[in-house]
Amino acid sequence: MTVTRTGPLPPGADASTYDVVVVGAGVVGCAIARTLARHPLRVALVEAADDVGDGTSKANTAILHTGFDATPGTLEARLVREGHRLLSAYAGEVGIPLEPLGALLVAWDERQQAALPRLAEKAERNGHRTTRLLSAVELRVREPHLGPGARAALEVPGEAVICPWTTTLAYATQAVRSGVDLHLNCRVEKVRPGDPYHRLVTRRGELRTRHLVNACGLHADAFDALLGREDFTVTPRRGQLLVFDKFARDLVRHILLPVPGPLGKGVLITPTVYGNVLLGPTAEDLEDKTATGTTAEGLAGLREQGGRILPALLDEEVTAVYAGLRAATGQEDYRIAAHPALRYVTVGGIRSTGLTASLAIAEHVRGLLADCGLDPGPERPLARIRMPNLGEASDRPYRDARLIAREPDFGSIVCHCERVTRGEIRSALTSTIPPGGLDGLRRRTRARGGRCQGQDCGAEVRAMVEEYGEGAR
Amino acid sequence: MNRTVDVLVVGAGPAGLAAAARLAAAGAGRVEVLERERAAGGAPRHCAGPGFGADALGRPLDGPAYARRAVRAALRAGATVRTGVSVTGWAGPLTLDVTAPTGLERVRARAVVLATGARERPRSARLVPGSRPAGVLTTGELQRTVLRFGPRAEYIGRRAVVVGGDEPVTRGAVRSLRAAGVEVAAVVSELRVRRGAFGSVPVLGGTVVTEVVGRGRPSGVAIRGEDGRTATLRCDTVVFTGDWIPDHELARARGLPLAPGTRGPATDGAFRTAEPGVFAAGNLLRGVEPAQAAAAEGRAAAVAVLERLAGRPWPLRRVPVKTEGPLRWVSPALLGPEAVPLLVRPERRLVRPVLTVAQDGVPLRRERLGGSPAPGRSLRLPPRWTTGVDPAGGPVVISAAE
Numbered sequence: 001m002t003v004t005r006t007g008p009l010p011p012g013a014d015a016s017t018y019d020v021v022v023v024g025a026g027v028v029g030c031a032i033a034r035t036l037a038r039h040p041l042r043v044a045l046v047e048a049a050d051d052v053g054d055g056t057s058k059a060n061t062a063i064l065h066t067g068f069d070a071t072p073g074t075l076e077a078r079l080v081r082e083g084h085r086l087l088s089a090y091a092g093e094v095g096i097p098l099e100p101l102g103a104l105l106v107a108w109d110e111r112q113q114a115a116l117p118r119l120a121e122k123a124e125r126n127g128h129r130t131t132r133l134l135s136a137v138e139l140r141v142r143e144p145h146l147g148p149g150a151r152a153a154l155e156v157p158g159e160a161v162i163c164p165w166t167t168t169l170a171y172a173t174q175a176v177r178s179g180v181d182l183h184l185n186c187r188v189e190k191v192r193p194g195d196p197y198h199r200l201v202t203r204r205g206e207l208r209t210r211h212l213v214n215a216c217g218l219h220a221d222a223f224d225a226l227l228g229r230e231d232f233t234v235t236p237r238r239g240q241l242l243v244f245d246k247f248a249r250d251l252v253r254h255i256l257l258p259v260p261g262p263l264g265k266g267v268l269i270t271p272t273v274y275g276n277v278l279l280g281p282t283a284e285d286l287e288d289k290t291a292t293g294t295t296a297e298g299l300a301g302l303r304e305q306g307g308r309i310l311p312a313l314l315d316e317e318v319t320a321v322y323a324g325l326r327a328a329t330g331q332e333d334y335r336i337a338a339h340p341a342l343r344y345v346t347v348g349g350i351r352s353t354g355l356t357a358s359l360a361i362a363e364h365v366r367g368l369l370a371d372c373g374l375d376p377g378p379e380r381p382l383a384r385i386r387m388p389n390l391g392e393a394s395d396r397p398y399r400d401a402r403l404i405a406r407e408p409d410f411g412s413i414v415c416h417c418e419r420v421t422r423g424e425i426r427s428a429l430t431s432t433i434p435p436g437g438l439d440g441l442r443r444r445t446r447a448r449g450g451r452c453q454g455q456d457c458g459a460e461v462r463a464m465v466e467e468y469g470e471g472a473r
Numbered sequence: 474m475n476r477t478v479d480v481l482v483v484g485a486g487p488a489g490l491a492a493a494a495r496l497a498a499a500g501a502g503r504v505e506v507l508e509r510e511r512a513a514g515g516a517p518r519h520c521a522g523p524g525f526g527a528d529a530l531g532r533p534l535d536g537p538a539y540a541r542r543a544v545r546a547a548l549r550a551g552a553t554v555r556t557g558v559s560v561t562g563w564a565g566p567l568t569l570d571v572t573a574p575t576g577l578e579r580v581r582a583r584a585v586v587l588a589t590g591a592r593e594r595p596r597s598a599r600l601v602p603g604s605r606p607a608g609v610l611t612t613g614e615l616q617r618t619v620l621r622f623g624p625r626a627e628y629i630g631r632r633a634v635v636v637g638g639d640e641p642v643t644r645g646a647v648r649s650l651r652a653a654g655v656e657v658a659a660v661v662s663e664l665r666v667r668r669g670a671f672g673s674v675p676v677l678g679g680t681v682v683t684e685v686v687g688r689g690r691p692s693g694v695a696i697r698g699e700d701g702r703t704a705t706l707r708c709d710t711v712v713f714t715g716d717w718i719p720d721h722e723l724a725r726a727r728g729l730p731l732a733p734g735t736r737g738p739a740t741d742g743a744f745r746t747a748e749p750g751v752f753a754a755g756n757l758l759r760g761v762e763p764a765q766a767a768a769a770e771g772r773a774a775a776v777a778v779l780e781r782l783a784g785r786p787w788p789l790r791r792v793p794v795k796t797e798g799p800l801r802w803v804s805p806a807l808l809g810p811e812a813v814p815l816l817v818r819p820e821r822r823l824v825r826p827v828l829t830v831a832q833d834g835v836p837l838r839r840e841r842l843g844g845s846p847a848p849g850r851s852l853r854l855p856p857r858w859t860t861g862v863d864p865a866g867g868p869v870v871i872s873a874a875e
Contacts, residue, residue, distance in 0.1 A: 247722075247725055290688075292604065292605075293602065293603050293604040293605075293684070294602040294603065295602050296602050296683060296684075298602070299600050299602060317594075317598050317718060318597055318598050318600060319597065319598070320597045321597045321600065321602075322605065398559070398561065398572045399561070399572070399577070401576055401577045404572070404574070404576050404577065405576060408574035408575065409574070411572055411573050411574040411575065411576060411577075412557055412573075412574045413509060413559040413572060416509050416559065419559070419561065419572075437607075438607065451592075451598070452592050452595060452611075452613075453595035453596070453597055453598075453611075454595075454610075454614055455592055455593065455595060455610075455611045455613040455614045455617075456510075456592070456613070456614075456617075458610075458614045458617065458618065459614065459617040459618045459620070459621040459622070460511075460617075460621075462618070462621070462622070462628065463621055463622075
């Protein structure tokens with residue numbers, strides 16, 4: 001169990017030889033590493049960025065989907081359905097914030113209204129029999145702040161909001177505590193396929209592995225190319241999102257989904273587990289896999305659409321603005337494939353449902369690795385973990401009298417907007433996988449993520465990073 | 474732990490400390506000020522520049538010295554000032570929930586004074602597009618960072634663009650940067666700004682920042698002028714200044730109505746909010762006035778608090794006052810029978826405007842002003858402007874025409 005961030009990889013054949021190397025520590029790669037950690041295998045999780053979950057996994061809509069609208073019969077449909085069940089249970093077990101709010105697909109015109117029964121049928125074919133059509137009057141009772149013109153809705157119970165940061169971090173933490181090596185800042189530049197070992201040339205030295213898993217997200221096609229495969233191309237699809245202040249939370253009770261139509265998927269409005277409201281995403285097909293910037297047109301368009309759905313939303317302050325890139329491959333399904341001759345599994349095209357499906361994808365990949373000749377050996381229990389609670393649905397440390405009595409630092413609020421205490425920041429900085437910087441710390445604690453964006457606490461948080469962070473040790 | 478005090482003041486900035494000092498000196502009983510930061514004094518603690526009056530010998534005070542004096546005055550008067558103590562919400566009328574390293578408390582008071590101040594809108598709230606590098610700050614974060622770490626380029630960069638206007642906070646940001654050895658490439662302002670407003674620093678008036686560019690740290694900002702011309706300014710730090718929003722969270726958590734123009738809790742001339750016993754004063758009401766103005770409000774609010782403690786009833790009828798025309802806001806937002814001074818903030822520079830105060834369409838007063846009020850500071854209208862307001866009538870409207 002090691003986490004490395006800098007310097008050469010541990011030298012020597014023993015230290016850098018693995019049974020499986022998973023490349024890419026997003027939510028999918030971390031889930032795979034965690035699943036493999038159940039077995040007596042030497043596993044490494046290798047990541048180009050300086051933190052886990054630093055790509056698509058950190059900038060999405062944070063929804064745990066039921067998969068009601070998946071294309072029936074696809075791998076995605078099956079894995080999302082299974083993943084929803086697995087992650088719901090896991091969230092309770094390790095303390096990932098999750099709120100099962102249910103979704104409403106709101107119809108704003110005749111055509112959308114006509115589409116609702118068809119969506120209900122599709123949901124049924126996907127195994128979801130609890131959807132229900134709501135009249136305009138019922139809808140208004142459920143969501144009194146909706147703008148004028150809402151005609152009807154399809155209610156989808158089971159759709160939930162979740163903390164995507166804690167999810168990824170929980171997988172990675174549990175994997176590392178169960179024996180997986182995590183190498184960050186460790187981009188794989190070359191693969192020299194071989195038998196019995198592939199050699200991976202990274203920026204920090206060489207690794208050897210019998211089996212290889214590509215969980216590179218947006219870069220899955222480029223990694224495939226390192227092994228001579230050209231099965232698909234990943235096109236980044238940008239989603240810009242606006243996070244509104246917590247005072248907007250009372251305006252909306254469900255996940256408000258658009259009814260998909262010929263003019264695109266439309267935008268959603270959803271509460272977050274942190275007590276904010278999210279509006280987005282845009283859907284822009286780009287070339288540049290690093291184009292995570294926002295645009296004036298994108299933000300203006302979101303505000304215009306959001307203002308029609310929930311007019312009062314626009315009166316509230318915007319807390320944060322961000323954009324994420326999802327991995328589109330031109331196929332309405334995942335691109336997961338085993339290449340037994342190469343002892344290699346590609347996990348590509350994991351679109352916006354990847355967070356939901358992650359645990360089911362991991363199980364599926366374990367099976368594919370066996371098809372590639374991996375004998376995982378017997379199963380053993382994983383290390384037990386409990387994640388710090390970032391959600392508003394249950395009590396946070398600043399309200400916990402017993403915790404404060406034991407450790408006064410949990411009664412000392414540093415980030416006032418998000419009510420993050422000194423104790424929480426210190427714990428994150430000294431945790432199994434400490435953050436690589438302020439943004440990683442924000443994803444672990446919410447510090448600096450609130451309405452003032454660090455105006456009040458930024459300097460104090462930096463001082464704590466200097467005191468307790470990796471550089472200080 | 475449940476406790477009771479006579480007056481609970483939330484926020485130990487200029488307004489809160491001045492209110493507490495006056496209340497304690499007047500024998501209001503147990504007066505307790507709660508400050509969530511680790512030190513009392515409020516925003517002046519971070520402002521190294523002048524503009525904070527003078528001491529008894531006439532020597533000018535800087536922000537930290539002013540803050541120290543304000544804390545000392547409150548303590549000497551007998552108020553309790555507690556720092557590192559956060560008010561997290563309301564448990565009922567005049568009862569607040571508190572988190573401190575010593576534990577949780579529920580504090581009940583006979584009167585509550587909200588003096589939580591204001592913050593600058595950060596880049597995200599201004600919806601400035603682009604990438605999200607580090608090194609995009611507000612004046613507040615810049616000044617706290619310099620105070621904490623000194624001039625460290627890794628945090629505050631080497632070459633900054635400052636976004637703001639011809640107002641003290643923008644000048645404060647420029648001064649802090651230059652004192653820390655950071656070159657200021659330009660001040661960019663949506664409003665027109667007179668040349669030379671920032672000394673030798675170039676000023677780009679009528680210009681908006683359209684994008685922040687760069688990964689890790691900014692590499693520059695894209696700008697667009699009034700004439701539609703675009704350019705990129707190279708920089709590794711961007712400081713967004715001003716554009717105040719009151720820290721009104723506690724007020725809103727109690728459901729107190731806000732004034733539409735200022736987004737601060739609506740109060741009358743005696744700093745009374747909609748809820749009996751709850752007062753609000755200082756920059757919480759409307760973004761930033763100078764520290765001394767905020768302190769004067771704190772002292773005036775203390776007088777009203779004393780009256781309340783002595784049993785004066787909460788007024789039932791007050792009329793809203795609002796702005797029309799090129800005026801951004803007016804404060805206070807409610808008017809009772811007493812004539813009180815008004816603060817009015819113009820949206821842009823107005824040349825010798827004619828101001829009118831009217832109620833139900835009937836002008837109460839109309840005057841041409843001598844000067845040219847600017848958006849960077851408020852216009853203070855003396856009480857004569859609000860004599861004759863009918864507390865049973867309709868909204869009072871203040872308008873300006875050039």
